[in-house]
Amino acid sequence: MDKLLIAGREFTSRFMIGTGKFPSDEIMKKCINKSGAEIITVAVRRVDLENPNDGILSSLDPKKIFILPNTSGAQNADEAIRIAMLAREMGLSNWIKLEVTPDPRYLLPDPDETLKAAKFLVNEGFTVLPYINADPVLAKKLEEIGTATVMPLAAPIGTNKGLTTEDALKIIIEQSNIPVVIDAGIGRPSDACRAMEIGAAAVMVNTAVSTSADPELMAESFKLAVEAGRKAFLAGLGPKSGRARASSPTAWLSK
């Protein structure tokens, strides 16, 4: 059976969901159910340890889903490392979605600080899933130091613009020996489907589901799109062609 394998751990679903933008915990839970997603990201900065019954964390059942903490809010490597350590101390996970975003408006990842933090965290025994620009060279450097995945963006977070970085994403996928999870900017199920068709191991979505007029239905729609894209990838897409193909232009060679 076709499984997603990250750092030796198997997952059935190739659709990951972020939790930061839902209108309520109830709607979030319903969406997660409909989406079939197993990996759910949670911002450590949103978790109130002193009030564990309050908020996102208490609504998630760790038996059913895999909680992946993220370092959202970190502007540099030091802060990201501190947050990852905190997540581990909290007993959340030693897996960390590494986000280092010095600019608070477009939340674009800082390549230098991400690499620096990733090196440190890998050495500390973390399973690191870094959020990066669609930068093929950075992706290889991260793979070399031992990150579990790379998570390049399709477009800036929250823009719903789809695969604006498709050419670079294809190079990353072609060259990668670790799963490539396409994160950020995926606005429509057709974008998610396309991401899977070009060979992404998984996709990550938040805004497009959580701010939809019908988040549950949208979650289900993304689930189907991801599955369809994955199957198309496995089946092998035929090349696009503008004209009819000559039937056997080299038949004469066999004569």
Place this chain on the structure above:
Amino acid sequence: MTVSFSPYLNSRQAEINAGINNANTEIIPGILEKEKISFDDFLVLLSPGAGRYLDDMAMKAKTLTDKHFGKNINLYIPMYLSNECNSNCVYCGFNRMSKIQRKTLTINEIAVEAEKIREYGMTNILLLTGDSKENATLEYIERAVKEVKKLFSQVSLEIYPLDTQNYKRLVDSGATSLTIYQETYDRKIYEKVHKGGAKEDIEYRLAAPERALEAGFRKIGIGALLGLSDWRTEAACLAIHAEYLMKKYWRADLSISFPRLRKSGSGFRPYCDVADKELAQMIFAFRIFLDRAGIVLSTRESPYFRDNMIGYGVTMMSAGSKTNPGGYAANGEGSGKQFETEDGRTVKEISEAIKNAGYYPVFKDWEKALGGVKK
């Protein structure tokens, strides 16, 4: 780095005046189709004629807010440390001429107040003082920040303006955010309403946000008081200020407030009224122009106005606010208020209102591990 917002603002004054006075509102439907609008477009959205397009502006503001901020309203709560003041701002309840009971909380009282406030569940606290360096000294504010940091992940300040090195001391103590309103960008009015005291110096105040960001504050809040001068011109200056700061200090998170002047102990009556419709127009225009900046709506505004604005640009709201020192633990006894809040609902009631509007009341959105900006 040289501090230079004031000459920059002066250089754009003619553009503001021309834009507001000659707005062609027929182009508004086209503006609302754009992904990114220009400053000239923004001026058109502020113009009197744009009132006809309020629904369209609201819808655009809602789409952008949901996209960039999700279905979230971040909550914060103010704690007044001191109402002692040497300034003479005619519109303010803490004005030194105002006959109110004066009080500066002791560090022990701050700890009690903090514990009481933390029970409401909030983790973002805003500490405020009047303008009295003798009573609320820098050392005192430093100690207050460290004290509340024990219980709150995010500590914001709204205090008298300081030099860069003193702002830095507060960042190093654990303060994350600074709010400093210009009060008014209208120089003549500024002079008229700030007679006497250090506040007379408009240049020092205009440059305060830059000094704070140089010092490493992670977040900055700016605003102009509504009711002192023409709101459209104030809004235009405020937007220029915001854009200037965001470009120069690209790591800083910027938010904008729209404090409408309220009845206060000073007995001041605003020079000009800003109607609900106009305030809403201004908020929509800001959301559309500065689509990723935070927008704050405090308990100065009525429950009716606040509830209806949820989702339409606003990203942060205060709740359960008391505007006098010791207002929470001491039940409001023994000190005067800065102004009367219009939204007197409890934190729980306001959370319910946010949920009813289809949004998530966020009690925690920060981690102590996140410090000041390091370049």
